[in-house]
Amino acid sequence: MGGAVMIRGFAYWPGLLDGAAQAAMVGDLRAVVAAAPLLSPVTPGGRAMSVRMTAAGRAGWITDRRGYRYEPRHPSGRDWPPIPASVLAVWRQVTGLARDPDCCLVNFYGEGAKMGLHQDKDEGDFSFPVVSISLGDEALFRMGGVERKDGTESVWLRSGDVVVMGGAARLAWHGIDRLRFGSSRLLAGGGRINLTLRVVDEGVISPSTS
Template sequence: MRITLRGFEIFKGRLDAPAQRALIAALRPVLQAAPLVSPQTPYGKAMSVRMTSAGAVGWYSDRKGYRYMPQHPQGTAWPDIPQPVLDIWDDVTGLERRPDCCLVNYYGEGARMGLHQDKDEADFSWPVVSVSLGDDGLFRIGNRTPGGSTESIWLTSGDVVVMGGEARLAYHGLDRIRFKSSRLLSKGGRLNLTLRVTS
């Protein structure tokens, strides 16, 4: 089922249970090669999510600011984006150009992500594709400028969201998760993959 909310294309249940399990299996080598880290905001506040990346570059944040880096903070190269992840991009965008970054965010119990824009990329004409795996997450969508009314929708495991066009620079965030609402991850929590063209 496809839902459009403020320009966000939300494909509910895009990935069935076997596809979700296959995606988790494809991500395990990524997490082994590039372990999850706990980033800080430029203001020194610890984020509640843990993250890593795959691709030519990875997104990171610390006291130096938000940016893409050519290496993991430990100094190793980022692993390649797994083919099943790229297949999702191909399927929902139909674009020949592929992403050069797959940011992987892990939300444990109590984790959240405040309203923000994805604006560290060089060209906003390319969409951002988001994949939800694991526990349900309450996704909130705002406007292209701070403030104003917002709308929310629960994203469940296997949902895919495309942020393009007018939605590309809309504020969005994740207010909370329903911890252990899914059995996909043995210890509970939510994985969110966001695919981006950075340059």
């Protein structure tokens, strides 16, 4: 296994996780979803998103009519489950940081799901990277710059690939244009799981449910 390939400031680690590691991580994520069931989110404007999501860690990212924010609890009122050790090990490997992430956002992409170009900018401290782990079906990942008008470049992310968005790419626009549904046998029934690991400043976690 080689090192990262740099694309527009994004550090792309193709095939970082082998098949056994991917399967083990999916098993760990089943426990996360059992404790914090997947949600069908809507944007503040009321538009239904095509992904379903949940989270693990000290805080979870939420979107609904009230806005984009980090909450200390699942909407059910239960604490988010801890981030699995298998996921934390990837963060430590690709970042070299002693500081662990506060949030592991879990997005599930079913057939036809996608994610429009966006920036990850609700965390409060942009000195830490965002780490993205892909499991399951291949997805076309589009990478831009820090300005919405900047040009983009795309790469097909496969199961076991990892992307690190740090430095100049920390606030870069990025998104998922489409899936090759059924391209992986990792998930029964097809689909893709994307994990994004973030450090979240204490001051941006909503106190409303704490």
